[in-house]
Amino acid sequence: MNTTTVSRDPLYVAILKNVITVVLSLAIIYVNGTLVHTFRKHQVFNTNSRYILYIHLVINDIILLAMMILLQVLSYILFTLNVSFCIVMLMLAVSTGLNNPLTLAAMALECYLAICFPLRHPQICTVRKTYIVITMIWVLSLLTILPDLFVIIAIRPAEYFHSSAFCLWANIFTDPILAKKKDVSNILFLVIVWLILFYAYFKILFAAQAASVNAKKARNTVLLHGFQLLLCMLSYIRTISIQGLSILFPKDTLAIRYVIALLIEVMPRLISPMVYGVRDKMFRKHLKRYLLPLNPAVPPRKVQKRII
Secondary structure (H helix, E strand, O other), X not given: OOOOOOOOOOHHHHHHHHHHHHHHHHHHHHHHHHHHHHHHHOHHHHOOHHHHHHHHHHHHHHHHHHHHHXXXXXXXXXXXXXXXXXXXXXXXXXXXXXXXXXXXXXXXXXXXXXXXXXXXXHHHOOHHHHHHHHHHHHHHHHHHHHHHHHHHHHHOOHHHHHOEEOOOHHHHOOOHHHHHHXXXXXXXXXXXXXXXXXXXXXXXHHHHOOOOHHHHHHHHHHHHHHXXXXXXXXXXXXXXXXXXXXXXXXXXXHHHHHHXXXXXXXXXXXXHHHHHHXXXXXXXXXXXXXXXXXXXXXXXXOOOOOOO
């Protein structure tokens, strides 16, 4: 069985890395959790398909960061984890990672429908249909990774699932065919999502020629979706980046692995709350009450029109 060789950091380095990761991740989880709380508390958000899709994106980020913290801390403390437990954690983390680009595609289509079909938009983008789309996103992501689990169950003895290993995808799902299948599925997902983003952007761009303020804002929003998708794509070059930099700096492999994980897995999670929680006027107004609880309550005002 081929596995990835992993060295251990000195104790003080391990503590420093875990403190940085945990503190930064918990700060992002707190902000995202506040966004979810704001969404739940105000009917104007949870009856709007755009905000429902956005909160789904935020919840995915929370789950992804929670899995990362759990796996990293346990891996530093125990080094090896039970294979069955590791499989559950990895599949949850990978499925949420796959959900992000699909959710971005759904949000881009919602923008397109709001601008190009404003009269039909309320009938098409209902709350019920939005939750159906979210369910389909989860089904697609799970169908992408469940075959890997079935293959491992078929080719490994029962004792394998009671053994321990360092919790990396390459250490658990070691069949070369699964690695190729993962690359193909990632490429397929990205091509489909990019086509949807380009289609929505150019359709909205043509609508913006009529000097519609909402169309121009929607065009900028789709561009932001594209930027987020680029950040999602960084995870696909993670292994190549680590290998390339490790060749140049062989003595700093552990530091390289940690910094790349921080940049690819943690930092992009800052984008969603910054882009939507701050950029959207209505969300920003309500969010201030929960992020800054010491401030006096803001007197109720007329609800502002949401930003597209």
